[in-house]
Amino acid sequence: MTRVVVVDDQTLVRQGIRSLLEVAEVEVVGEADDGLAALDIIMVAMPDVILLDLRMPRYDGIWTLERLQERGIETPVLVLTTFNDDDLVLKALRAGARGYLLKDVTVEQLTGAVRTLADGGTLIAPSITDRLLRAIRSGPSPAAAATAQELTERELEVMRLVAEGYSNREIAGALFLAEGTVKNHVSTILLKLDARDRTNAVLRALHEGILR
Structure with a gap:
């Protein structure tokens, strides 16, 4: 079973993601409400994939990605956010994210992305791929x-x-x-x-x- 840590500042969102993933046999082994708390949990839980929101009030997603790189933590990160912003997408990818999805995805798309990253692949939401390619x-x-x-x-x-x-x-x-x-x-x-x-x-x- 694929093991994930969910990082999101909204408790209801974390609980919803946990419920959806566990139905699809993806195990949530930890939750955090900001990047600082996430680092400690990730070091202990050693997940296969990290689900990371970008906009959090204290230590946000970009900060978290940068700290993961500094510490040499190579666990693949799937950004899961509501923000469909080209600059933010590029900043996250350059900071080490391996995937980028919006929160309007289906359960099948989310679990498929988690397994893709766990297997060493990368995935960017189709809705932003064309704009991303034009940007770079x-x-x-x-x-x-x-x-x-x-x-x-x-x-x-x-x-x-x-x-x-x-x-x-x-x-x-x-x-x-x-x-x-x-x-x-x-x-x-x-x-x-x-x-x-x-x-x-x-x-x-x-x-x-x-x-x-």
Whole structure:
């Protein structure tokens, strides 16, 4: 069973998310009403995924993402918020979030996103994807062609599937490769794109025109 920690300043929202997830056999192993409380709970509970609201009155979601990075906590974070704001989306992704959903999603979409992140994938709400791409596609940088040439054809195939939210296991199945080989390709891609994680690699690849 996938294990999650829910971070939201509204008690009713946390309780509602817990009820919905547990029906879908996703276990809520901790709750917090701000980022500071969340850090302590996450260190103890060691969840598979963190569900994080962004706008909280004291220690907000961006603060939490930055502290998680500072502490080297690599648990994937799924932002779950009511704020459909381009700048906030980009700020959250750059701070390390692996997924971004709005709170109007269905239970199936939420549980699917949780499992995608737990399996190593990424997911951004379709309703904001087009705007996000326009925001980060300010045109290829002068180094785009050189960067694209540095990626082998196989690495480009892997990169495209990473951008679609595939986990390493799913990429291995799609390309008929060993999962360990896929992990090696992803590590090489991160190195070549100077990206700290898969989401950052996708952002860089889109910005530089490697992915269309």
